[in-house]
Amino acid sequence: MPHTMSMLMPHLTTSPNLPRLQLVLSSVAFLMISLFAMLPAASSGAWAQEKPVKAALDKIQVETSAGQVEWTLELASNNASRSRGLMFREQLAPLNGMLFRFVNEEPVAMWMKNTLIPLDMVFLNSAGKITHIHQGAVPHSLENISSNGPAKYVLEVNAGEVESYGLEVGQQMRHPWFKIPKS
Numbered sequence: 372m373p374h375t376m377s378m379l380m381p382h383l384t385t386s387p388n389l390p391r392l393q394l395v396l397s398s399v400a401f402l403m404i405s406l407f408a409m410l411p412a413a414s415s416g417a418w419a420q421e422k423p424v425k426a427a428l429d430k431i432q433v434e435t436s437a438g439q440v441e442w443t444l445e446l447a448s449n450n451a452s453r454s455r456g457l458m459f460r461e462q463l464a465p466l467n468g469m470l471f472r473f474v475n476e477e478p479v480a481m482w483m484k485n486t487l488i489p490l491d492m493v494f495l496n497s498a499g500k501i502t503h504i505h506q507g508a509v510p511h512s513l514e515n516i517s518s519n520g521p522a523k524y525v526l527e528v529n530a531g532e533v534e535s536y537g538l539e540v541g542q543q544m545r546h547p548w549f550k551i552p553k554s
Contacts, residue, residue, distance in 0.1 A: 431470060431526065431546045433501075435537035441466065442528060444546075448472040457527055458485040468528035472548055476523040480515040483508050489530035493538060494522040499549030501542045506533050524548070 429444045443466060447453045453471050457463065473479055476497045483490070487510050494503040503519045507530050518525070526544070543551070 429470070429546070431468075431544055433536075433538060433542055433544045435539070435542065437537045440536040440538075442468045442526070444526075445469045446472070456481075456486070457488070457490065459487065461487055463488055463490075463529050465529060466532070468526055470546065470548075471525040471527070473523055473525075476521045478520060479518045479522050479525065481505075481508075481525060481527075482515060483510055483512040486510055490527045491530050491533040492516055493526040493528070493533065493544075494518040494520075495524040495526065495544060495549075496521065497523040497549070498551050499524065499544040499546060501538060501540050501544065504533055504538060504540060506530065 429446055430441055431444055432439055432441045434440075443464075445468075447456060447469055448471075453473075456471070457469050471481075479494070481492055486508075489510055490508045492505040492508055493501055494505075496502050502522060503517075505516045508516055532538075545551070
């Protein structure tokens with residue numbers, strides 16, 4: 372059986388460096404095959420453009436004079452998600468919102484920079500009790516919206532929903548994050 376290298380490159384069969392050339396060509400072929408084999412893995416990993424992560428959805432409830440009200444929530448519990456918040460959203464479905472969790476229970480301030488929709492903000496303590504409400508936050512406003520005291524959580528919902536569903540300071544909201552004291 373003829374040698375493969377002699378069939379592909381007959382002029383090289385007489386060269387004294389043939390074994391070294393065969394080794395180099397074999398190594399190059401091996402590297403190229405290895406690189407091509409890694410392409411599918413690389414395209415789904417760090418080399419590929421990352422797809423946006425769908426936010427985990429959760430629920431929060433409160434009992435009001437209008438009955439029990441429940442919102443579907445996105446959770447913002449790290450610096451990146453708290454910084455982005457509801458910015459750049461063109462709409463928010465009714466009874467949907469975002470619950471922000473801060474590291475410590477202390478005075479917090481929110482703003483509406485790059486937020487396209489009006490919001491109501493509900494400030495809560497570590498037990499989930501409503502401590503302050505700000506209604507009708509204006510889109511794009513750089514005004515600081517203060518918790519007016521310590522807060523561990525802020526619930527952002529569509530403007531008008533606080534009034535429509537009868538939320539008031541002192542009401543107890545329910546969510547797994549809240550440390551509700553046992554009575």
